[in-house]
Amino acid sequence: MTERDIEVLRPTREVGIVGYGAYVPRYRLPASEVARVWTQGQGGLPIREKAVPGLDEDVITMSIEAARNALARAGVDAGRLRAVWVGSESHPYAVKPTSTVVAEAIGATPHIQAADWEFACKAGTEALQAAIGFVGSGMADYAMSIGMDTAQGRPGDALEYTAGAGGAAFILGPAEAALAVFEASYSFTTDTPDFWRRADEKYPAHGERFTGEPAYFQHITAAATTLMKALDASPEDFTYAVFHQPNLKFPQRVAKSLGFKPEQIEPGLLVPVIGNTYAGSALIGLTAILDAAQPGDRILLVSYGSGAGSDAFSMRVTDLLPERREQAPRTQDYIARRTEIDYATYARYRGKLVLK
Amino acid sequence: MEVSRHWRLKKERYAMVGEVCPHCEQKIFPPRDICPDCGQEARTLFRFSGRGEVYSYTTVYSAPTGHEVNAPYTVALVRLEEGPMVTAQLTDLGEKQVEIGMPVEMVTRRLRAEGESGILVYGYKFRPQLSAS
Numbered sequence: 198m199t200e201r202d203i204e205v206l207r208p209t210r211e212v213g214i215v216g217y218g219a220y221v222p223r224y225r226l227p228a229s230e231v232a233r234v235w236t237q238g239q240g241g242l243p244i245r246e247k248a249v250p251g252l253d254e255d256v257i258t259m260s261i262e263a264a265r266n267a268l269a270r271a272g273v274d275a276g277r278l279r280a281v282w283v284g285s286e287s288h289p290y291a292v293k294p295t296s297t298v299v300a301e302a303i304g305a306t307p308h309i310q311a312a313d314w315e316f317a318c319k320a321g322t323e324a325l326q327a328a329i330g331f332v333g334s335g336m337a338d339y340a341m342s343i344g345m346d347t348a349q350g351r352p353g354d355a356l357e358y359t360a361g362a363g364g365a366a367f368i369l370g371p372a373e374a375a376l377a378v379f380e381a382s383y384s385f386t387t388d389t390p391d392f393w394r395r396a397d398e399k400y401p402a403h404g405e406r407f408t409g410e411p412a413y414f415q416h417i418t419a420a421a422t423t424l425m426k427a428l429d430a431s432p433e434d435f436t437y438a439v440f441h442q443p444n445l446k447f448p449q450r451v452a453k454s455l456g457f458k459p460e461q462i463e464p465g466l467l468v469p470v471i472g473n474t475y476a477g478s479a480l481i482g483l484t485a486i487l488d489a490a491q492p493g494d495r496i497l498l499v500s501y502g503s504g505a506g507s508d509a510f511s512m513r514v515t516d517l518l519p520e521r522r523e524q525a526p527r528t529q530d531y532i533a534r535r536t537e538i539d540y541a542t543y544a545r546y547r548g549k550l551v552l553k
Numbered sequence: 554m555e556v557s558r559h560w561r562l563k564k565e566r567y568a569m570v571g572e573v574c575p576h577c578e579q580k581i582f583p584p585r586d587i588c589p590d591c592g593q594e595a596r597t598l599f600r601f602s603g604r605g606e607v608y609s610y611t612t613v614y615s616a617p618t619g620h621e622v623n624a625p626y627t628v629a630l631v632r633l634e635e636g637p638m639v640t641a642q643l644t645d646l647g648e649k650q651v652e653i654g655m656p657v658e659m660v661t662r663r664l665r666a667e668g669e670s671g672i673l674v675y676g677y678k679f680r681p682q683l684s685a686s
């Protein structure tokens with residue numbers, strides 16, 4: 198198939214985001230603390246600080262709060278949802294769905310699909326693609342997709358500076374009720390082993406510099422350019438763009454190479470203050486953009502998941518957004534709520550102290 | 554062994570689903586099927602807002618089995634907006650000093666893990682209201 202033959206994804210009926218909600222836990226570990234413990238404070242810091250979950254938080258509890266925020270904005274009774282799908286690398290159970298607990302807690306059971314999704318950092322947008330199909334085919338009127346993580350990084354590894362916690366929930370529904378309507382989407386996938394975690398391993402492994410060109414940059418660039426070409430759109434046609442954010446440099450560099458200006462990505466670039474929230478990363482960036490966007494604005498969302506693939510989405514904001522976003526806390530409200538912790542407290546909160 | 558009990562309590566634990574008395578409108582939590590106010594049958598489900606204020610509190614340093622990993626933690630009597638008083642942990646306090654009368658809101662958190670291989674138990678806790686935290 199030549200590049201010209203590639204068809205992007207469009208559902209039979211128009212689908213949009215009818216509600217969205219973010220969650221970021223309260224605690225922050227400054228990158229300087231990781232450097233203090235592991236490098237005597239030497240070397241550059243990839244971000245300012247990352248969000249750390251409390252002792253009683255995990256992907257289930259964080260998803261529940263984001264889901265409640267999304268329901269508040271959607272103004273839809275939870276009983277009308279036909280799917281609750283949670284994408285994460287940190288499901289609390291290996292076997293027993295996160296999604297059933299979330300669905301039960303928000304009152305969406307029992308007439309519902311529930312499943313956990315796994316595709317490294319793009320498990321959440323994979324669930325979003327599926328929800329577009331679910332609603333767009335007419336099988337369901339409303340479906341919820343969540344990307345949420347309490348990211349793992351081995352103590353002392355480069356990932357420990359950035360592996361953060363947070364994410365977002367989205368309720369998709371018919372375009373008439375939407376705050377933002379999807380124009381089209383597209384996924385680009387290859388077998389590229391840049392980052393992985395074997396079964397029963399606690400921390401992921403990665404291919405160092407191999408995570409850049411053949412992985413992150415190739416997939417995001419291909420997904421974004423294919424989608425824009427099919428839409429006959431160029432970077433200046435978008436008000437905002439948000440890319441997966443494993444660190445600050447990668448999204449800045451891919452945005453620049455695609456032709457986006459810094460001000461187009463700035464509102465959704467949260468990695469300096471919450472870290473890389475893995476499956477939540479691009480999606481929580483999108484919530485911060487929706488908190489600021491105006492009717493008519495066009496938004497490009499491109500995720501990246503190691504292994505590897507990218508999902509790209511183009512959407513337009515509707516007149517319903519400004520009023521409905523006031524129904525739940527903004528992403529910046531969660532970011533502003535912060536308690537700084539030191540490395541020792543972080544080690545305790547993240548279960549890095551083994552008592553037996 | 555405890556799985557059936559946790560399963561039975563999930564609606565009240567996850568989302569504060571209690572009851573409202575169809576005879577005298579009293580809101581009931583935890584659900585008990587008989588109105589503590591008028592003594593008549595009350596089985597109508599009612600979802601509480603989760604908002605309330607701290608009536609009293611104490612800090613636990615010597616935690617009971619299953620809760621050691623969280624110690625020290627603060628337990629409060631919370632007067633719900635709808636009337637009932639519940640006992641629950643406070644969470645996400647950060648450096649915030651707990652005060653009697655402090656407005657709080659319900660969040661669903663991990664209450665405990667049944668050892669290394671047992672189930673994870675989730676339920677309500679309260680935190681300072683987000684807007685005020």
